Amino acid sequence: MSENRAHLLLVDDDKRILSLLSTYLSKNKFLISSALNSKEARCLLDYFEFDLLVIDIMMPGESGLELLKSIRKKTNVPTIFLSAKGESKDKISGLEIGADDYLSKPFEPKELLLRLERLLIRNNGAISNKSGRHVEIGNKVFDLQRLELYHEDHLVKLTNLEVSLLNFFALNPSKTFTREMIINNLDLSKGKTDLNKRNVDVQITRLRRKIEPDPANPRHLKTIRGKGYQFLP
Numbered sequence: 121m122s123e124n125r126a127h128l129l130l131v132d133d134d135k136r137i138l139s140l141l142s143t144y145l146s147k148n149k150f151l152i153s154s155a156l157n158s159k160e161a162r163c164l165l166d167y168f169e170f171d172l173l174v175i176d177i178m179m180p181g182e183s184g185l186e187l188l189k190s191i192r193k194k195t196n197v198p199t200i201f202l203s204a205k206g207e208s209k210d211k212i213s214g215l216e217i218g219a220d221d222y223l224s225k226p227f228e229p230k231e232l233l234l235r236l237e238r239l240l241i242r243n244n245g246a247i248s249n250k251s252g253r254h255v256e257i258g259n260k261v262f263d264l265q266r267l268e269l270y271h272e273d274h275l276v277k278l279t280n281l282e283v284s285l286l287n288f289f290a291l292n293p294s295k296t297f298t299r300e301m302i303i304n305n306l307d308l309s310k311g312k313t314d315l316n317k318r319n320v321d322v323q324i325t326r327l328r329r330k331i332e333p334d335p336a337n338p339r340h341l342k343t344i345r346g347k348g349y350q351f352l353p
Contacts, residue, residue, distance in 0.1 A: 127152075128172045128173070129154070129174070130142060131176060138154045141232065142154055145232075157181055159182070172197065176203070185213055198242075200232070258333055258340060293353055328341055
């Protein structure tokens with residue numbers, strides 16, 4: 121896959137909203153990473169260079185306003201704030217610290233998509249082409265633009281399902297996902313009516329054979345007992 125897609129970070133403590141927006145925006149050609157709080161967002165911001173941010177203002181612990189205030193000390197990445205309040209003082213506070221747009225909950229995903237596209241056009245004229253965007257996995261490299269895995273400049277053959285799975289984990293490093301979360305986020309059931317938790321385990325095992333030095337003792341795609349799976353580049 122060679123088309124360039126904008127990489128978007130969604131930050132919201134509402135898991136339902138994260139899942140809904142991730143699915144919708146992925147289908148509209150965005151690369152999506154998500155975080156449930158500011159701490160998770162900071163980890164991802166240290167790891168990736170994002171094209172756009174969508175941040176909920178009201179979150180437990182550090183608020184979205186506080187998060188963006190610290191982000192603005194390092195980057196001017198375009199940002200849209202979300203808030204359930206819809207009060208003018210929230211909008212003014214967000215704009216004062218550097219937000220580019222503001223959307224009150226509840227809203228239609230289509231409206232958020234249109235606002236994101238407008239920001240991309242306004243800031244770059246098009247989605248930026250960052251040829252250096254990749255994730256190193258031991259002695260292998262996963263190209264997030266082309267969705268291709270390389271070992272010493274040689275292409276490693278992956279199935280479409282393995283590509284989707286590796287891309288999902290690469291965009292969400294250090295986060296633990298249950299089998300149900302993986303199924304819901306990847307829409308693996310398309311064309312597979314027999315998909316269940318066991319299918320996810322099988323696909324993880326197959327992917328480990330492609331990325332791990334020793335698949336029997338995985339270093340990068342770990343099993344977190346009683347919780348699910350975690351990717352560590």
